[in-house]
Amino acid sequence: MISRWQQFAQSSFVYSFRNDAIAIASAIVLFACLTASFSAPLIAPFDPYDPMQIDLMDSETPPLWQQGGDTRFFFGTDAQGRDLLSTILYGTRISITIGVFAVLLQAFVGISFGLLAGYVGGRLDSLLMRVADIQLSFSTLMVAIVTLAVFQVAFGTELYERLAILMLILVIGIAEWPQYARTVRASVLAEKKKEYVDAARVIGFKPSRIMVRHILPNTLSPILVISTVQVANAIVSEAALSFLGLGMPITKPSLGSLINSGFEFIFSGSWWITIIPSIVLIILVLSINLLGDWLRDVLNPKLYKD
Amino acid sequence: MLGFLVRRLWQAAMVMIVISLISFSIQDNLGDPLRELVGQSVSEAERQKLRDQLGLNDPFLVQYARFLKRAVRGDLGNSYFFKRPALDVILDKLPATVELVIGATLIIVSLSIPIGVFAAINPKHWFARFTVGASIVGISIPVFLTAIMSIYIFSVELGWLPSYGRGQTMNVYGWTTGFLTKDGLVHLILPCFALASILLPLFIRLIRAEMMEVLETEYVKFAWAKGLSSKRIWFVHALKNTLLPVITVGGVQIGTMIAYTILTETVFQWPGMGFLFLEAVNRVDTPLIIAYLIVVGLIFVITNTIVDLIYGLVNPTVRLARGHD
Numbered sequence: 001m002i003s004r005w006q007q008f009a010q011s012s013f014v015y016s017f018r019n020d021a022i023a024i025a026s027a028i029v030l031f032a033c034l035t036a037s038f039s040a041p042l043i044a045p046f047d048p049y050d051p052m053q054i055d056l057m058d059s060e061t062p063p064l065w066q067q068g069g070d071t072r073f074f075f076g077t078d079a080q081g082r083d084l085l086s087t088i089l090y091g092t093r094i095s096i097t098i099g100v101f102a103v104l105l106q107a108f109v110g111i112s113f114g115l116l117a118g119y120v121g122g123r124l125d126s127l128l129m130r131v132a133d134i135q136l137s138f139s140t141l142m143v144a145i146v147t148l149a150v151f152q153v154a155f156g157t158e159l160y161e162r163l164a165i166l167m168l169i170l171v172i173g174i175a176e177w178p179q180y181a182r183t184v185r186a187s188v189l190a191e192k193k194k195e196y197v198d199a200a201r202v203i204g205f206k207p208s209r210i211m212v213r214h215i216l217p218n219t220l221s222p223i224l225v226i227s228t229v230q231v232a233n234a235i236v237s238e239a240a241l242s243f244l245g246l247g248m249p250i251t252k253p254s255l256g257s258l259i260n261s262g263f264e265f266i267f268s269g270s271w272w273i274t275i276i277p278s279i280v281l282i283i284l285v286l287s288i289n290l291l292g293d294w295l296r297d298v299l300n301p302k303l304y305k306d
Numbered sequence: 307m308l309g310f311l312v313r314r315l316w317q318a319a320m321v322m323i324v325i326s327l328i329s330f331s332i333q334d335n336l337g338d339p340l341r342e343l344v345g346q347s348v349s350e351a352e353r354q355k356l357r358d359q360l361g362l363n364d365p366f367l368v369q370y371a372r373f374l375k376r377a378v379r380g381d382l383g384n385s386y387f388f389k390r391p392a393l394d395v396i397l398d399k400l401p402a403t404v405e406l407v408i409g410a411t412l413i414i415v416s417l418s419i420p421i422g423v424f425a426a427i428n429p430k431h432w433f434a435r436f437t438v439g440a441s442i443v444g445i446s447i448p449v450f451l452t453a454i455m456s457i458y459i460f461s462v463e464l465g466w467l468p469s470y471g472r473g474q475t476m477n478v479y480g481w482t483t484g485f486l487t488k489d490g491l492v493h494l495i496l497p498c499f500a501l502a503s504i505l506l507p508l509f510i511r512l513i514r515a516e517m518m519e520v521l522e523t524e525y526v527k528f529a530w531a532k533g534l535s536s537k538r539i540w541f542v543h544a545l546k547n548t549l550l551p552v553i554t555v556g557g558v559q560i561g562t563m564i565a566y567t568i569l570t571e572t573v574f575q576w577p578g579m580g581f582l583f584l585e586a587v588n589r590v591d592t593p594l595i596i597a598y599l600i601v602v603g604l605i606f607v608i609t610n611t612i613v614d615l616i617y618g619l620v621n622p623t624v625r626l627a628r629g630h631d
Contacts, residue, residue, distance in 0.1 A: 003481070134321055137558060137610050142565035149587040150332055153595075185558060189399060234446045241448050242571055244584060263573070265470075266458050275458065278451045288444035 016298050023294040026287035028170050033284050037092035044086035049252065063272050076131055077264060078273045087258060088277055091098075092284065094254040098168050099235035103227060105173025106234075110180020111223065115211045117181065118188025118202045121218070121224040132178035140175040141237060148246040168247055172234050186218035221299040228292030239281055255281045312617050318607045327601035329596045333383075334366075334425045382600065383593035387586070392597035393497065396579055400601070401482050402472060403567050403578035408561065409498030414506050422513025423548075427540060438514065441507035449566045453500035453573035460496060468493050470575040497574045504566055505559055512555055517548045550620065557613030561606055 008014065017023050020045025036043065052232045063076040075084035099192050117128040135143070150170055152160045160167070182244075191197060192215070202275075241247040242256030243263075250261050336532075351575075357363050376382070385392045385410065425434035463467035474489035475482040481600060521544055529539045568580030575581065579598060586594035 037583065094375055134317075137563040139559075139561040141569075142561060142602075145565065145568060149583075153587060153590050153592075204405070204444060219514070232446065240448055240450060245588075263454060266454070266462055269320060271458060271462075274454060280452065282447050282451065285448075288442060289442055289446045296626075 007225060012196055013298060017294075020294055022290055026122065026290040026294075028281060029287040030291065033092060033280075033287070034096065037096060039088055040086070040089035040093050044083075044089045046083040046086040048082045048087040048090055062270070066272075067137055074275050076272045078258070078269075079265060084272065084276060087184075087253060088255070088280055089251050091258050091277065092254045092280060094165070094248060095235050095238055095256070095281070095284070097253065098165060098172070098238045099231050101169045102172035102176075102179070102234040102238070103230045106176045106230060107180055107227060108176065110177035111216070113182040114184025115188055115216065118185040119207065119211050125185070128181065129151060132181050135175070136178045140172070140233075141177045141240060144171045144237060145244065145246060147175075149208070152246060153230065161251070164248050168238055168241065172237050172241075174231070176230065177228060179226060180223070183222045183303045184219055187222055188215055191215045191218050192224075216247065227230050227297055228288055230284065232288040232292065234287070235281070235285055285290060311615065314611055314618075315443055316613055318611045322603065323605050324605075325599060326374060326377060327370070328372050329599050330598055332599075333373070333592055333596055334369070336408060377600065382597045385586075385594045385597075386591045387589050387594070392591075393601070395594060395603050396582065396597045399577060399579045399582050401570070402576060402595055403496065403564075403580060405483060406497055406501060406570065406576060406578060407563055409456040409494050410501035410505075413502040414509055417502075418506055418509035418513055419545075422510045423517055423540065423545065425510070425514040426517030426548075430517070434506050434514075437510060441510050443505035444503060447503070449500060449504040450569045450573055452503040452569055453497070456500055459571065467496050469496070472577060497570050497576055500573070501563070501566055501570045505563065508559070509552065509555075511517065512546060513552060517544060520544045523547075550617075553613060553617050553620070557610055557617070560609045560613070564605065583601050 017027075041047070053181060065106075066076075075088065078084055078087060081289050112129050113132075117125040125130045131191065158203065169241060188211075190216060197210060238247060238254060239256030243260045244256050245257075245260065248254040250257055253261065259274050259281070260277075262270070262277070265271075265273050266275070289297040332344055339410070339537060354363075362369075364588075382392045384390060387396050388395050421437050424431075425437055444469050457469045460467045472482075472490060472493050474487045476486045476490070477483075483496070526544055529543050534543075539555045567578060570576065570581065571581040572584060579601070583595065583598040585591075586598065
């Protein structure tokens with residue numbers, strides 16, 4: 001009798017992972033980003049949220065390897081004198097948190113609607129899919145920009161800054177549910193015809209049980225594949241919104257607001273405030289996207305295509 | 307075809323009604339038009355009287371109907387900041403944004419089709435492998451980062467290209483264009499490439515994948531068996547069917563493109579609609595925000611409808627399939 005773990009370790013899934021250098025490399029990079037950012041309070045040399053540790057005299061110190069660098073600040077400091085390395089670590093944590101929670105929300109809404117539309121069919125199906133079509137034709141970013149802009153005006157800047165994380169998760173989460181809904185619906189339509197669903201229906205299970213316990217597990221591989229891409233997209237959306245000044249405030253910066261705060265300084269030579277967080281963002285998103293590509297090749301689900 | 311057209315126009319009208327409802331509720335809830343008119347020093351009784359006169363106490367639907375009537379005539383109120391009709395302010399900036407989108411589209415079309423087709427025909431060639439690899443990196447770089455990096459490299463470090471504004475423009479029948487002056491063209495290069503950078507990799511991948519699929523189909527094999535020249539098979543037989551899904555995706559991506567103009571315009575301080583919109587948000591200039599929403603919504607709806615109709619024209623199965631449900 002082999003244990004579950006052994007079964008997993010011998011699966012073709014793990015085998016193909018072991019034989020794909022790019023997948024291993026991006027998994028390592030992603031893991032490093034995750035550990036570093038979530039242990040930020042332990043490993044960061046400074047606390048960027050603590051005004052006592054910030055000295056305006058240190059502002060715009062270049063990175064260690066450049067002339068004028070300071071040994072205390074490996075990546076240099078930003079315009080307010082905050083240590084860039086610490087700020088990036090904390091910022092990455094915020095970016096990843098927003099990305100993951102936004103995708104969880106998308107997945108919840110999208111999977112529920114997709115299951116309902118696919119299983120129930122009929123009018124509900126055409127209504128939900130029409131709404132999804134229309135929402136997709138307006139790009140997520142557009143919807144998010146407009147919604148956040150309106151809320152910022154309505155709440156006032158101060159209240160908005162306190163609610164920023166929640167607002168970003170809600171807006172990015174709700175704007176992209178059609179991606180999940182369409183994919184799930186397509187797989188539900190394929191699964192619904194199979195005999196095990198008929199069997200479950202004959203036994204007399206309720207539709208909710210058939211949807212969640214029987215059909216849902218068989219749609220997991222496309223969900224897994226789009227989830228990786230969606231997390232990357234959500235992180236990029238968050239960065240874009242924060243860059244426009246509609247996201248995280250500079251007192252509690254995510255990677256996007258850090259890039260925004262340093263942007264004006266690239267003309268005066270302080271390139272690192274913008275460029276270093278940019279590179280971190282690119283590496284983070286790229287490693288997630290590469291993993292997603294590999295997952296798609298391995299699981300090879302029939303993704304909704306239109 | 308007529309049924310398809312009617313259904314499509316009906317849907318477009320519904321979307322515009324939803325947009326106008328959203329815009330109206332923004333206007334209704336944000337800012338107080340009375341304060342813009344009379345300031346703080348007016349008594350409460352007089353305020354109420356003014357409110358009645360202006361119709362601000364009317365039921366929601368009455369006010370909405372009035373808003374619609376004025377909006378259809380192009381009257382969206384005066385911008386608080388510019389003290390001019392909001393629609394005029396927006397339309398003044400429209401050419402800048404449209405030229406940015408045109409430039410980016412030209413870049414995308416002229417690069418993605420040849421590269422995508424080449425990568426599909428010679429999948430083992432080093433250039434094909436390189437572009438496929440580079441496209442995933444390209445997809446992972448957000449558009450504002452491409453913009454910032456290109457400013458840093460080409461404007462700050464190398465000093466080759468200008469980093470902001472439209473440069474010298476020419477006025478052609480009321481349309482300011484940067485395409486006709488050398489200075490204007492130089493200013494267009496970086497913003498257009500930055501805007502194109504987000505969709506270019508997507509389209510290369512899409513065209514490559516579709517083309518590879520089409521090359522495996524029976525009718526292409528039959529064309530080979532007939533002994534047609536390879537050029538004819540690739541560029542006439544296969545390319546036609548490759549471009550079908552590309553049209554659909556292109557239609558959906560027009561929305562993305564307009565959203566990304568906001569980012570590109572912010573980085574390059576491009577005097578277009580998106581830049582204006584963000585300024586309006588910071589100044590709480592409600593009429594201008596609403597005018598932007600309606601103009602952009604209209605552009606979305608019109609382009610989406612046109613793309614759908616074109617798709618219906620070139621692909622008859624869509625018409626038939628949708629005609630039955």
